[in-house]
Amino acid sequence: MRLEFDDVSYSYEGKSAEKKRKGKKEQAAKAQWGNAPDARWALRHVSFAVEPGEFLGIAGHTGSGKSTLLQHMNGLVHPTEGQVLADGASLARKEVAAEVRSQVGLVFQYPENQLFAATVFDDVAFGPRNMGLGEDEVARRVEEALGQVGLPFEQLKDRSPFSLSGGQQRRVAFAGVLAMEPDILVLDEPAAGLDPRSREDFLDMVSRFHAQGATVVMASHSMDDLAARCTRILVLSEGEVYLSGAPCEVFSDGERLKAVGLGLPSPAAFAEALRKEGFPLEEGFFSEEQLADAIARALTPAAGGKGEAPLS
Amino acid sequence: MAKDSSNSFVRFRDAGFSYDGKRFVFQNLNLEVPQGQFLCLLGGNGSGKSTIAKHIDALLVPDEGAVEVFGKDTANPEFTYFIRSNAGLVFQNPDDQLVASLIENDVAFGPENLGIPNPELRQRVTDALAEVGLQGFEEHETFALSGGQKQRVAIAGILAMDPAILILDEATAMLDPRGRKGLMRVVRQLHQEGMTIVMITHFMEEAASAQRVVVLDEGQVRMDGTPQEVLVRADELQQLSLEVPFACRLSLLLRQRGVNVPVCITDDALKEELCALSSTM
Numbered sequence: 001m002r003l004e005f006d007d008v009s010y011s012y013e014g015k016s017a018e019k020k021r022k023g024k025k026e027q028a029a030k031a032q033w034g035n036a037p038d039a040r041w042a043l044r045h046v047s048f049a050v051e052p053g054e055f056l057g058i059a060g061h062t063g064s065g066k067s068t069l070l071q072h073m074n075g076l077v078h079p080t081e082g083q084v085l086a087d088g089a090s091l092a093r094k095e096v097a098a099e100v101r102s103q104v105g106l107v108f109q110y111p112e113n114q115l116f117a118a119t120v121f122d123d124v125a126f127g128p129r130n131m132g133l134g135e136d137e138v139a140r141r142v143e144e145a146l147g148q149v150g151l152p153f154e155q156l157k158d159r160s161p162f163s164l165s166g167g168q169q170r171r172v173a174f175a176g177v178l179a180m181e182p183d184i185l186v187l188d189e190p191a192a193g194l195d196p197r198s199r200e201d202f203l204d205m206v207s208r209f210h211a212q213g214a215t216v217v218m219a220s221h222s223m224d225d226l227a228a229r230c231t232r233i234l235v236l237s238e239g240e241v242y243l244s245g246a247p248c249e250v251f252s253d254g255e256r257l258k259a260v261g262l263g264l265p266s267p268a269a270f271a272e273a274l275r276k277e278g279f280p281l282e283e284g285f286f287s288e289e290q291l292a293d294a295i296a297r298a299l300t301p302a303a304g305g306k307g308e309a310p311l312s
Numbered sequence: 313m314a315k316d317s318s319n320s321f322v323r324f325r326d327a328g329f330s331y332d333g334k335r336f337v338f339q340n341l342n343l344e345v346p347q348g349q350f351l352c353l354l355g356g357n358g359s360g361k362s363t364i365a366k367h368i369d370a371l372l373v374p375d376e377g378a379v380e381v382f383g384k385d386t387a388n389p390e391f392t393y394f395i396r397s398n399a400g401l402v403f404q405n406p407d408d409q410l411v412a413s414l415i416e417n418d419v420a421f422g423p424e425n426l427g428i429p430n431p432e433l434r435q436r437v438t439d440a441l442a443e444v445g446l447q448g449f450e451e452h453e454t455f456a457l458s459g460g461q462k463q464r465v466a467i468a469g470i471l472a473m474d475p476a477i478l479i480l481d482e483a484t485a486m487l488d489p490r491g492r493k494g495l496m497r498v499v500r501q502l503h504q505e506g507m508t509i510v511m512i513t514h515f516m517e518e519a520a521s522a523q524r525v526v527v528l529d530e531g532q533v534r535m536d537g538t539p540q541e542v543l544v545r546a547d548e549l550q551q552l553s554l555e556v557p558f559a560c561r562l563s564l565l566l567r568q569r570g571v572n573v574p575v576c577i578t579d580d581a582l583k584e585e586l587c588a589l590s591s592t593m
Contacts (some may be wrong), residue, residue, distance in 0.1 A: 195357045196514060196555040197356060269579075288565060290585070295586060
């Protein structure tokens, strides 16, 4: 499925619109949020599309509109202006939104806070059951989803989700979304609060889904994660699309990102700092390994006369 | 062991705790935090870090041994109020700790409960918001804030209580790089002003700015030392579900490639080493 944002703006209600809405009838009719002088725009004229099969990263500093943008993707929040289209059909139509909601799996920040059922099985089954699937199909999907997130079905299915560790709880919450077998996975800071190893494991899992053909949209504060995993990155600032492109394009200019409160991925930031000090480092975009190679090359004299250890 | 612990703000003495009465989160734990220290607790998920933080605030009391905060036994209900009003704990998730709909009301909640009168109360709210970079946000609504902004409001609420020890339980997890740097600046500044700080984090770069780093695993202290001593032990840290800071990873990669640099824990240190190497060529 292709999700398209067509000139989307979204505003939280300002005080004057609220007053109008509570006022007389004809005033209330005019109380469009966007028209209020004190409207606060969370998104402003956002146009882009999530292409099938891509791994789209959403970057932006705190308050830039990342979470609001993601909530538009399955019709949870509707644009104040503009529209969101799923394969050309507007999510403003109820039946479209209902259809899209089962195809766009939205995983919120700290999804484990939304666990509620008495057992792991019931929690993961909640989505599929609400889709009106039969119990056999529900059971199949729950087992498969738990397997996909690397949790042992037999051992955990009857346990309370609240007796699990934080990392496991997050996997259960994630399984609940996977069990709906979505086309598009939308993740808001999926690795926040996990320890480094669980973090890598969790992101590896997301990358695996992408490799298997799923479309993934991931908002993150970690430029390192975005650089290493995404095929395209959208940078938001003050609710507007500030930059969009492949990681090597987006991360080619540190100053441009710094202007909107973002940093470069660690290797790129370090490379830039070294160049500023006059270190003879070649241009380019590096992973950690590539950066180490490039620094070693720069420090190895062409004639090899200085007695430094050779490149391995 | 000497009974007088006036210099020690937090002392775990052979402490043990279990949520279910079966599996101990930690046992025979001995840990001391002197007044004025900036301590960073590291450890994987489930290593007992958060449980330890809750013991410092007397939210939990040990099943075995004792925990003393400001020299007072946390298990004695007589001291609970004193300890809680002087030890400020910031949790992982700001949504769990915001209580009011207006920012100023939320920040004032703690000090108001301590009985701080106006106009001091108002001053404290203003000062605390300024410390976290949210000056002028008094009358904004908390629900419309982003996750990172909410976290800063939560921290301001703690600062307004003017605690003697600040415990941050992954308080920076949801902040963006700028917010995180800003918060670390606040933490370092508070430390310089004499505040005792216990910080739990997964960000190794933050650990590098602490005075002391303690690494926990299954409720046990596995490593204890300065950041320079602890953070360079890559293999051990990885086994404990942790990683080493970027500068340290890069140092190790460079050494594998025959570049003769010491293992650095900060970008600046490594940068200097490399520039020095390059200038001798």
